[in-house]
Amino acid sequence: MLNRQLDEHQIIRFCSLGSGSKGNATLIAFGETILMVDCGFSTKETIRRLALKGIKPEQITGIIVTHEHSDHISGVAGFSKRFSIPVWLNRGTSLHKKSESIFHRHVFNSHHPFNIAEFVVQPIPVPHDSREANQFVFTVQGKRVGVLTDVGQITEHMLNAYAGCSALLLEFNYDTQSLMNGSYPYSLKTRVSGDLGHLSNEQSIKFLENIDCSQLEFLAAMHKSEENNCEIIIESYLQKFIKNKKIEHLIATQKEGFEWREISC
Helix, strand or coil: CHHHHHHHCCEEEEEEEECCCCCCEEEEEECCEEEEECCCCCHHHHHHHHHHCCCCHHHCCEEECCCCCHHHHCCHHHHHHHHCCCEEEEHHHHCCHHHCCCCCEEEECCCCCEEECCEEEEEEECCCCCCCCEEEEEEECCEEEEEECCCCCCCHHHHHHCCCCCEEEEECCECHHHHHHCCCCHHHHHHHHCCCCCCEHHHHHHHHHCCCCCCCCEEEEECCCCCCCCHHHHHHHHHHHHCCCCCEEEECECCCEEEEEEEEC
């Protein structure tokens, strides 16, 4: 039993409760520390989805918010207040009206890392149409887990920040042809594909091709558009990138996210 406990404390675990325009939440855990990145579901729905992953709300150590869009923040205030969970968010997000009732707020500087229990959390400023969007790299015992969604374009800072990750949860939001030929109004097509919108499949693969993936063990395609993308198209892109690399990969869904995965420290 002792050896099992020691082993469990050398493992980073992560899963998604759901990923897409109708709600997002990601869990990253090490030992007894469980961080939730965003909470875009109602309290009732968050509790239900946590139970499917074997987690009780009281086990959540803290919530970290990427930005104030409803599919990422709508459930944060109610869930954090009900279960007395502290919340970390940056200055721009904290000033939005959706943040006013959030319980026990910690305001971080988007340009400086901070610690939550065993994790070093590195905020990554990203281009997106919100007040001050951040994504994150979580480091513990030298292992790095990157979360990168809701990004309109690739920046040099992003390329440097995500190099050397062991696990990467990366946006594959839309297929360009599907978006342009789809039913969205022109203004929304322009917003999604613009420099402050989301990453296309092509952009995400380009990102992967331009960072150091030598340590990458796991890759999740996140935030897939239900209208402008599909798993078959994403998988074709992933297969071209992965080829003979030993990288586990999957596509997160809106309904279920993805189940727990782990990497050893």
